[in-house]
Amino acid sequence: MRRRSLLLAVPAGLLTLAGCGDDKSDKAKTDSSPTPSAAPTGKIVDGPLPAVTAGTKFGEKPTIAKGSGKPSTDLAVKTLIEGKGATVAKGDKLQFNYLGQIWDTAKVFDNSFDRGKAALYPIGVGQLIPGWDQALVGKKVGSRVELAVPPALGYGSQGNPQGGIKGTDTLVFVVDVVGTFSGKSSADGKEVAQDNIDLPKVGTNTDGNAPSIDVPKKDAPKKLVSSYVLEGDGAEVKATDTLLLQYKGVLWDGGKEFDSTYKREELAEFPLQQLIKGWQQGLAGKKVGSRVMLVVPPELGYGDKASEGIPANSTLVFSLDILAVL
Incomplete structure (x- = not known):
């Protein structure tokens, strides 16, 4: 350390x-x-x-x-x-x-x-x-x-x-x-168009409340999707960084929420290298101050192992606000 x-x-x-x-x-x-x-x-x-x-x-x-x-x-x-x-x-x-x-x-x-x-x-x-x-x-x-x-x-x-x-x-x-x-912090980037009808749509509110995540009733993509919802102007995230995040996660199938810092009213601090591969790959290179939508296929998430609120072989959808690099 x-x-x-x-x-x-x-x-x-x-x-x-x-x-x-x-x-x-x-x-x-x-x-x-x-x-x-x-x-x-x-x-x-x-x-x-x-x-x-x-x-x-x-x-x-x-x-x-x-x-x-x-x-x-x-x-x-x-x-x-x-x-x-x-x-x-x-x-x-x-x-x-x-x-x-x-x-x-x-x-x-x-x-x-x-x-x-x-x-x-x-x-x-x-x-x-x-x-x-x-x-x-x-x-x-x-x-x-x-x-x-x-x-x-x-x-x-x-x-x-x-x-x-x-x-x-x-x-x-x-x-x-x-x-x-604080637990009410949000990303402050500029809105980016979300015009792919085959992908989830994430809310753009910056009032500290959890954004909506609307998952289409279609087959989940087979590969990782990482796209800006709000694009910040801060430094680009490196693989070795520790991040301060506000996030929400839902299942592709049914859109059920399984985790949220908004509900806990407590921000998360994570070394990126210790997180699931979908986060490691999807957040590296993104800018601080951004809201990022990730669609994480099972092999880059929890695979064939069930986790709390997450069935085995689940595709996961996340909204992540990158508030700071530590």
């Missing part, structure tokens, strides 16, 4: 820091951790904050000056660039790039820019350091935010020795808010 973010919370207000390995998964194993205790909160002030001296545009790796004088004992927050996207809500999965350094020394202890992929974690629910949970809820996608986090809202009096952070260190972050997602 690739190293986990320095920002993850664990019980008793501690934060974990994984080693600097080069593993291939950025997904933190937070699900098995006990629920953190209630996080502290503090007053928010607008400074002082050190200057960003280079890399000042959204998406650029920033260079931050050393802190001058004593930092505030409160949480200092300043929006450097005001975004125009969706508003971050408590409990959302927040996608972000960030750089963190120590106030007194300007030593950079962690950043996502060098890793080449934005991080994604729940915000406002105790899985990130308290200063982040408090400061970033309510910000808009496309914003760049600078934070100076006092020890009480960061790593506490114990610090984080593995990260070279003392219990007295105030931490400075620049955070780019790349995306925010």
Whole structure:
């Protein structure tokens, strides 16, 4: 696994820091951790904050000056660039790039820019350091935010020795808010004509409700079908990517629904390589922000083995919204 973010919370207000390995998964194993205790909160002030001296545009790796004088004992927050996207809500999965350094020394202890992929974690629910949970809820996608986090809202009096952070260190972050997602998120691409009468038609609504899937009363195709319903303008999915998805699946025969993230109101995160072959082949090369219709023949799905709600030798139809690549 690739190293986990320095920002993850664990019980008793501690934060974990994984080693600097080069593993291939950025997904933190937070699900098995006990629920953190209630996080502290503090007053928010607008400074002082050190200057960003280079890399000042959204998406650029920033260079931050050393802190001058004593930092505030409160949480200092300043929006450097005001975004125009969706508003971050408590409990959302927040996608972000960030750089963190120590106030007194300007030593950079962690950043996502060098890793080449934005991080994604729940915000406002105790899985990130308290200063982040408090400061970033309510910000808009496309914003760049600078934070100076006092020890009480960061790593506490114990610090984080593995990260070279003392219990007295105030931490400075620049955070780019790349995306925010919830169980009501939808793809945001442009509609693509669905004019093949021999294939299912998928709804194009983007209100967070499950789209309709209308299966024709015809023989199922023998080969995999992968087509855009809504075509996004994001990066193309690679076979090695982990995806954040909203999806619904129905049987070709009868159109009965057998699975849906919409019903659970919980998005799915999957490494593409661990999914059925129909998803691996059908989603690779598709663009982030798209809704894709897949028709998966049995040999690329579950074959002659029955699964929950899926009879053996079933052709499957999916609507999949590719919300983000992790």
